[in-house]
Amino acid sequence: MTISMDDSRPIFVQIAERIENDIIEGSLPEESQVPSTNQFAAFYQINPATVMKGVNLLVDQEILYKKRGIGMFVASGVREKIMEKRKEHFYEQYIVTMVREAEKLGITVDQLSEMIRRGDKT
Amino acid sequence: MNRVLGIVRTHLADRWSWIIFPWLILSISFVTNLIIVKLIGDSIYSGGLASIYIYMMVIGILSVAQTFPFIIGFSVRRRDYFLGTTTTITVISALSAIVICLLGYIERKTDYWGVKLHFFNIEYLTDGPVLERLWILFVLMIHLFFLGFTISCIHRRFGRNGLFFFFIVLAIAFTISVYLITSYHKWNAIFDWFGDISVIELSSGLFICTLIYVGVSYLLLRRATV
Amino acid sequence: MSNVIEINGLTKTYGKVTAVDNVSFKIQEGKIYGLLGRNGAGKTTLMHMITAQLFKTSGQLKVFGEEPYENNRVLSQICFIKEGQRYPDNFRVSDVLKVSQLIFPNWDQELAYSLITQFQLPLKRRVKKLSRGMLSSVGIVVGIASRAPLTIFDEPYLGLDAVARSLFYDKLLEDYAEHPRTIILSTHLIDEVSQLLEHVLLVDKGKLILNEEAEDLRGRATTVAGESSKVEGYLAGKEVIHREQFGGLVSATVMGQLTVKDRDQASKLGLELSPVSLQQMVVHLTNGKIDREAGSTR
Structure with missing residues (x-):
């Protein structure tokens, strides 16, 4: 199986994001072992050096840590940390774009919040 | 060393061309001769043995195009290709000489297959002692192979035009020689010289020619590309 | 990391045509490189010189620190799977494997047979009678099983269907993970392989126009x-x-x-x-409308 990566952005960033997603969604619980570089490389059919770069990005941010001779593990308490980081991005990434598009279509702020409430129910 | 063996293996992977065909051709030639000798009821000094030798020259011509691009493509040294090819033809020529010698022995023991067919015994060439017989049969084959091989190497190195040029030069040289011999009335002397030559002298001469072909074809292959 | 290939000002001319024009680059040990460019850009000529099948016109060329020509210390470490690799007429797939075993010092026969099964190749069939895709598969099997410290694939997946291509990437990565080596994938179709590459070399009209880490380009x-x-x-x-x-x-x-x-x-x-995308960038860079040389952006 191939899950294709977006070829217009550095793949190591996308690898880091996917690991973060797995941590948030709970499929990679804190203190659990992260798949090896080669497992990642084989799964996504990407260069192992690229995976390594993505993993190292998370090690630098202390989201993952290395146990010598065993592998990479998810650090304790990082789920909160990632969620905080994501919340900051959320405004930039979604709200700003959404409001701008809404303006273009003539949707008022009230209509917009109504839509959000509706979306919440589904 | 392994790489040289790889070349031998590459050549001999074509069992049909190297082993089956030559002996099949020789067998057919032999059987045809047997039938003819039966029909005419007289003794025959056949030249059928030449078929396997001429065939080996053809193999020499064909083998370069068949194996050189493949082997060089597998990043093998040109020298190793050359060593492997030389090993192959040396072994094949030696074994062939032994087999033909043995068949010649059987031929004599069976009173020429009972029908006076002289097929594996060639007057003059195989009249001498066993070692001399083996040597001439061996040298003849390796010589013809390398003659073909060298011609093919000219083609490999200089292309079609190079081969064309080579034959033009050869033809001119031949014409000039014939002209000179005729104008100096030396034909008789040349025939006498050929007539006096011994088998050992002949085979040694051919062997020296072979060494020259080997040297020339090696120099050609060293600069050949695929 | 040491350099497997060092090329400096390498040029190849055929009469008035310059196939490779003053190209310089280094290839480091243990990485997967993409040698990219359109058909006729000079990729094959370059690889033929690296493997001593063609003679350079000028420039310097070192492979494993030495001149490759007639040099077994260099040549025995290379496996070059040419797009137009020729095989003797009567060669069977099994002959290719037997000869490869003798030629490549690190050859793994067990792996070769297992790959033959996975790529569904008929061992007894003549190479000449194979389809284009099967021929590509034979090259892939030899390239992977050779375990050569420098393995070069020239247009490795011509005629292969999606399943076989995916199998190729899987097997290559799997074996590369266990036995790291330097791999060069040369292709005009960068699309699928782009994720496998660590470094990109882009050739256009005989010149090297890009020489960078793939991740830096995305x-x-x-x-x-x-x-x-x-x-x-x-x-x-x-x-x-x-x-x-x-x-x-x-x-x-x-x-x-x-x-x-x-x-x-x-x-x-x-x-x-x-x-x-990287693919689109390569298309734009090689559409013939711009002149560029590697390193001009850095």
């Missing part, structure tokens, strides 16, 4: 679209690698990371910015 180019007057002003001082006109609109692709300031400016002008 997101390096951006397409700017909008009203032509606004776009043209925005493009000033930027390296434009592609330009398309559509009515009053212009869509242009620029090389180089955009700064925050650049992005703000684009947003104010109402220009649309979109990232460009």
Whole structure:
């Protein structure tokens, strides 16, 4: 199986994001072992050096840590940390774009919040 | 060393061309001769043995195009290709000489297959002692192979035009020689010289020619590309 | 890391035609390289010189620190799977494996047979009678099972279907993980392999026009679209690698990371910015309209 990566952005960033997603969604619980570089490389059919770069990005941010001779593990308490980081991005990434598009279509702020409430129910 | 063996293996992977065909051709030639000798009821000094030798020259011509691009493509040294090819033809020529010698022995023991067919015994060439017989049969084959091989190497190195040029030069040289011999009335002397030559002298001469072909074809292959 | 290949000012001319024009680069040990470019760009000529099958016209060429020509210390470490590899007429697939075992010092026969099964290759069939895809598969099997410290694949997946291509990537990565080595994938179709590459070398008209880490290239180019007057002003001082006109609109692709300031400016002008894939970038760079040499962006 191939899950294709977006070829217009550095793949190591996308690898880091996917690991973060797995941590948030709970499929990679804190203190659990992260798949090896080669497992990642084989799964996504990407260069192992690229995976390594993505993993190292998370090690630098202390989201993952290395146990010598065993592998990479998810650090304790990082789920909160990632969620905080994501919340900051959320405004930039979604709200700003959404409001701008809404303006273009003539949707008022009230209509917009109504839509959000509706979306919440589904 | 392994790489040289790889070349031998590459050549001999074509069992049909190297082993089956030559002996099949020789067998057919032999059987045809047997039938003819039966029909005419007289003794025959056949030249059928030449078929396997001429065939080996053809193999020499064909083998370069068949194996050189493949082997060089597998990043093998040109020298190793050359060593492997030389090993192959040396072994094949030696074994062939032994087999033909043995068949010649059987031929004599069976009173020429009972029908006076002289097929594996060639007057003059195989009249001498066993070692001399083996040597001439061996040298003849390796010589013809390398003659073909060298011609093919000219083609490999200089292309079609190079081969064309080579034959033009050869033809001119031949014409000039014939002209000179005729104008100096030396034909008789040349025939006498050929007539006096011994088998050992002949085979040694051919062997020296072979060494020259080997040297020339090696120099050609060293600069050949695929 | 040590260099497996060092090339300096390498040139190959055929009469008046320059197939490889003053090319210089280094290949480091243990990485997967992509040698990219259109057909006829000079990739094959370059690889033929690296493997001593062709003679250079001028320049320097070192492979494993030495001249490769007639040099077994170098040649025995190379496995070059040529697109146009020729086999003797009567060669069977099994003959290829038997000969390969003798030629490549690190050859793994067990692996070779297992790959033959996985690629569903008929051992007893003559190589000459194989389909284009099967022929490619034979090359792939030899290339992987040779475990050569420098393995070069030239257009490895011609004629292969999606399943076989995927199998190739899987097997290559699997064996590369266990037995790291230097691999060069040469192709004009970068699309699928781009994820496998660590480093990209792009050749166009005999010249090397890009020599960079693949990851540094992703997101390096951006397409700017909008009203032509606004776009043209925005493009000033930027390296434009592609330009398309559509009515009053212009869509242009620029090389180089955009700064925050650049992005703000684009947003104010109402220009649309979109990232460009590595594949698209290569297409733009080799469309024959621009002159470029490697290193000019750094």
